[in-house]
Structure formats: C-alpha cells, structure tokens
Amino acid sequence: MTQQQTAGPPSAAHADLAEEFLDRQTPLSRIRNILHRYPALSPAIVLLIAVVVFGLLNDRFLRVENLSLITQQVAVVGTLAIAQTLIILTAGIDLSVGAVMILSSMVIAQLAVSNGIPGPIALIAGLAVGLGSGALNGFLVTRFRLPPFIVTLGTLNIFIALTLLYSGGSTVRGSAMPDMLTWLGSTFPIGPVRISTGVVMMLLLYVAMAYILGKTAWGRHVYAVGDDKEAARLAGIPVNRVLMSVYLAAGAVLAIGAWIQIGRTNAASPNAGVDLNLDSITAVVIGGTSLFGGRGSIWGSLLGALIVGVFRNGLSLAGLDVLYQTLAVGILIIIAVSVDQWIRKVKS
C-alpha cells in the first residue's frame, strides 16, 4: 500500500486499489476484529448483562447463597464442557461426554459399594473407564477416519447400554459410599460464603487446561490441528497422535466429572444426565468456541456454562416456567452460532 500507483503496471495499481478498499475498516468490522481476537469476550459481555438484568428483576438473584448455588449447578456441565472444548477445538464433536461420565460414575459407585473396593481404587477404575472410552472414540476417529459426530453418536448408545447393563438400572445412594467418593459434594466456609469442593475442583481443572492449551506446545498443536489438519501435518505435527491424546485427555476429565457428579447429586444414577451431552456442547458454543475448530478459549466454555446456569436460575427466580428456560437456552445457542459465523468472516 505504500507503493506509488504509478510504480507498477496498471493491473498492479488496480490490485492496490482493490486491496485498500477491502482493508477499509468500518466500526462494525473493528468490533468484529476484537471479538475475533478474544473469543471469550462476547460470552463475558453476555454473562455480565444477564447478571445485571436478573439482579434488577429479582433482588434475591444477587445474594451470595444464590450465586453459590448457580456455581454448584454448573459444576458438572462446566467440567464436561472442558472435555467438549478440547474435542471441538480439533473440529470434532463429542455426543458421548455425558454417557461416559455416567458410566464412569456407576463403575466408581458399584465397585465401592457392591464389591467393597476402597475409594481411591474405585476412583482409579473410574479414571480407567474414562480413558478407555476416550481411547475408543479416538481410535475410531483416527484409525477409521470416521467423522467424530457419527463415532460418538454410536458410542453414546454403547455407553448408555453398558451403563444400564452394568448397573442393572439401579441407583447407588451416596450414603452407602465411602466418604471420599462424596467428598466433592461437601462445602467449606470462606467468610460468609460456603464454597463447594466440587466447584473448586472444576475451577482447578479450568486453570490446568487453560495453562496446557495456552502455554504448552501440545496446546498449540491442538489448535493447529483443528484449524487446518493438512497444514498441521505438513508442519510436522503428528495429527493422529494429537487427536488421540485429545480424546484421552477428554476421557480423563470426564472421569473427574463423574466424581463431581457423585458428590453433587450424592448418588450415582444410570438415568442421570441424559441432557448433559448436549448441555456441554451448548456451553462450549455459547462460550464462543467455533464448531469449525481451531478457534476459541477454554474460559469461554466456563462463561458459557455460567450463562446457561444464570439464565435458568434467573428465569426461575423471575417465576417463569421451566419451558421458558429451555426456550431461552435455545435462542442463546442460535445467537451464539450466528455470532461465530459472523466473526469468522474476518478476512478469510
């Protein structure tokens, strides 16, 4: 653009002009560029507005106990959203996260209660279930090159069936379990606020995953693989190994989610969490992570989970029927995906 138009042949000058025209920024495109650069920004704004609006609508909303309740309500979905974010960042999708989590929680609870296995070992077995499920998904995606949507649609049903077969359809109550298994349901006081250990566990997972995604070579490779698989391969990144490790990491996170779920509901139920598969995708999408992969932030998913929690809680405090909560979440998803499409149009 610094070139004089007279310097090149006429066609070059025209190219210059055309490019300058394309480069011209409107205020709207400037906003878009900022949102593009900081994917967690738009969910943060939405969350802030939602909190203010619901706070004005009902003064009970902003009470500490209520805010603490919201965080507890999102602890499980928030944890599943970590696993979901990893997979969506690689341009995949995992419909089976909730089913894996429930299967893992049933294995943990049954081993501890029916087989009398000590808590830590039951938890390790649950971790193995998470890793095994992740390995199965990852294997099918990398070796058979099946689309993740289809693979996890299949494994979703497999895991649900395995859960029912294994548990015989019965719920294991928390009171029968060793204390360690329900520990993430306990709370501790900080000043006037009671904090749930499950929420703390979720936040620790977020911090760890944010570090891994942002500060390590593996994290960068996850983004690169989701961004452009072929480009990543040509840059010397072992694409299949990265994908496999993503599914394994997701499985490990889901096992910890199982532990949080047992604590939160004080039970392990094979029928719990049928909505969790899609709710985790909702949180990730509202959190600004692109379904096309390679763009998004893990903190956005936490914000996305919180937005859903705040909407549900706020609408119910406002006295609206559960139906309207579902309606609101549906509208949020459509808006979030539309915004994502719009943001992705930045100079592509």
Place this chain on the structure above:
Amino acid sequence: MTTTQFEAPGTETREPILKARNLVKTFGRVVGLDGVSLDLYPGEVLAVIGDNGAGKSTLIKCLTGAEIPDTGELFVSGQQVHFKRPQDARVHGIETVYQNLAVSPALDVASNLFLGREERLPGPLGSLFRMLDTKGMRRKAKEELSRLGISTLQDVTVPVENLSGGQRQAVAVARAAAFGSKVVVLDEPTAALGVRESNQVLQLVRDLRDRGLPVILISHNMPHVFDVADRIHIQRLGKCAATITPQSHTMTDAVAIMTGAAKA
C-alpha cells in the same frame, strides 16, 4: 547449453547442495519418474517446469521425502541420504512450501514459524511444566524475518488469517527458509496470488538466493519462471527433457520443449 546432461555447463567446480541421480518412481503401471537427475547449486534458483503429468510433483515429492523413489540416489552436500518421511528431508535442511499454504490461520506469525518445533523455557518451568518460551520465540521470529529480509511482516503477534495472501506466503516461505535450512522448495508459490503479491514473493525468492540459500521453484507461470530462475529444469513424460537458462532460450522455446514440439 542444449544439454540433457545433468552436469551443469561451464564445468561447475562447486559441489551441488542437492544432487539426484536416476530417480525412478512408478505407481502401478504408471511411470511417474523415468530416471530423472537434478543438481541444485548454492545460491541459485532452479525452476522446475512441465506439463500436467510430466512428473513435476513426483520429482519434488521424492526430493522432499513425501514419496520414496523406487530406485535412484539422493545426495545432500555430497552425502547420500534416504528420505522416508518429509521429516527426514527437514532434518537434512530441505524445507518445502506447499501449494496449499501449510500455515495455521488462527495462530500468529511467530507460532506459525515455530509450529512443530516449539521451544520451551529453560529450567524446571520448561522441562517439568512444559512451558513455552513465547517471548523468546517471538524475538527469534523477528530476528529470522529481518535476517531473511522479509519486511512485509512487522508484527509477529498478528494471526496469520489477518494477513494478505502475499504476506501469508511470506510466512510460509519464512518458515521454510528459517532456522538453518539449506534448500527451500516452493511449489507454485504465486498460483493463488495477485500481481503485486506475486511480485513480492518473487522478490522474496531473489532475496533468499542473494543470501546464498538455493531455491527450487515449481511453477506454471512462464514469466515468473523466466523472471527469477537461474536455470530451468524441464520435465516431460517422466524425464528431464532439458535444463536451460533464461539467457539461452526464450519462453516459446521452453514451452516447445515442454510440450514436445521441439527437441532441446
């Protein structure tokens, strides 16, 4: 100059950096390469041209480890090498810029330059916590860019998708040319670019050559080839039909040799 021999005319005393001898590559009954030899000398731009199916890409793939030749020999700086993967070629300093631009759009310039060879912080932060040396990589990326004379990329923290086509190509070329590589292979670097951006990339190729880095340029674009190439390797029907120079032949001659209308 009307030679079909591999020995460069004018009795080259320099050792070629990259030397290929009698490469043969077949795909079933299709002969991709039928005994092709090639020499690349330090500080030259060698263009490879040829019609579709003439064996251009197969030749390049064999040189860069993307394909393994059935028979034939490869030498890098006089040492025989056997490439099984693109990584093997990379280890020997042969870097390729692919036609479809192997850059990651959402990552910034510095991350792209170091993609696949990230550097970690020294000490336990790096070894135990695997923490990337982001600042160090940005600094080194800047150094490499100025060493390569790439002035179109001022800010290494800009995501590549915010760059123009020419600048993206510059990122891809910079990654190939940086960090002690010996040979840069460019596959159709100007195919997707406008006039001005093509000129930028051609200038970049000249700059690389002037800094002593030899370049292999695959291109369909005759004016571009005749603009920057020192020698031109013409592939035809799986063989090297001729190696000419822009001084010895015209573009019409080159096309005639390429299509078989004229013998070299």
